[in-house]
Amino acid sequence: MNITNAGVRGYNPTGVVIHNDAGSNGANAGFYNDWLPKQNPENGFAHVYIGNDGRLQASDFSNMAYHCANSYGNANYASWEVCQSEGDLSQFLRNEQAVLDDVAKYMKQWGLTPNRDTVKLHQELSATSCPRRSVEVHGGTVESCRSYFIAELNKRLTGQTSSTVVANNTQTNTELEDDDLMKFTYQVNTKDGKPAGGVSYFNGTKVIGLTNGDQWTIIKQIYKDTTGKDLKHYVWNEGAPWHLRFLQANNIKVEMAPNK
Numbered sequence: 001m002n003i004t005n006a007g008v009r010g011y012n013p014t015g016v017v018i019h020n021d022a023g024s025n026g027a028n029a030g031f032y033n034d035w036l037p038k039q040n041p042e043n044g045f046a047h048v049y050i051g052n053d054g055r056l057q058a059s060d061f062s063n064m065a066y067h068c069a070n071s072y073g074n075a076n077y078a079s080w081e082v083c084q085s086e087g088d089l090s091q092f093l094r095n096e097q098a099v100l101d102d103v104a105k106y107m108k109q110w111g112l113t114p115n116r117d118t119v120k121l122h123q124e125l126s127a128t129s130c131p132r133r134s135v136e137v138h139g140g141t142v143e144s145c146r147s148y149f150i151a152e153l154n155k156r157l158t159g160q161t162s163s164t165v166v167a168n169n170t171q172t173n174t175e176l177e178d179d180d181l182m183k184f185t186y187q188v189n190t191k192d193g194k195p196a197g198g199v200s201y202f203n204g205t206k207v208i209g210l211t212n213g214d215q216w217t218i219i220k221q222i223y224k225d226t227t228g229k230d231l232k233h234y235v236w237n238e239g240a241p242w243h244l245r246f247l248q249a250n251n252i253k254v255e256m257a258p259n260k
């Protein structure tokens, strides 16, 4: 497929936009392969769609695309859709990782360095919630999400090809790559085995109380995706507060104690 309706650019893209398709579990690359030819291109299309079934190049990167409702962005930025973005969270995160792999490959080819000028979010270019799920799982703001994208792209552009390899490279130093840090989650039960509070996450520096199950799911998924390992989870009880002993032994201030 090569949708050409937005015209030829005539030079390499100067930036990238990672979109979320707002689709369900069924909206994968094969779905878009059938669906896009039936649509008016002026209603919107991106260059690439990546889902659980692979990658669809809907338009060559030498073309412009109607992807961000912003004439400068449509003319200059290459665009990717993370498919199935409102479906299963772990599938969405896998698709997002695959998009980041693909974006990094092309940024390298075009000589682009990931930064605030080259990595753009749809919602800063026009009125939209896109990339809604990415923003939600990566800190909740345009800048937190952009920082995540930039860190992930830099990881790939510094010569690493998979997250597992990156995790084993102790020379790297960005937050998600630093597997030297001890990270785990824990909960504290009362003496009769009932939860005394919610799950807490120790990120290697401090303790963060998790306010809902989705946060725990996301932390576990990202840890797995970036290290290839399962995040450790401990259950302690009030009679033996090992979490407090651990934190005291490591001279870590408890900023948010889940158990008083």
Ligand SMILES: [Zn+2]
Binding pocket: 018, 019, 020, 067, 068, 122, 128, 130, 131
């Ligand atoms: Zn978008």
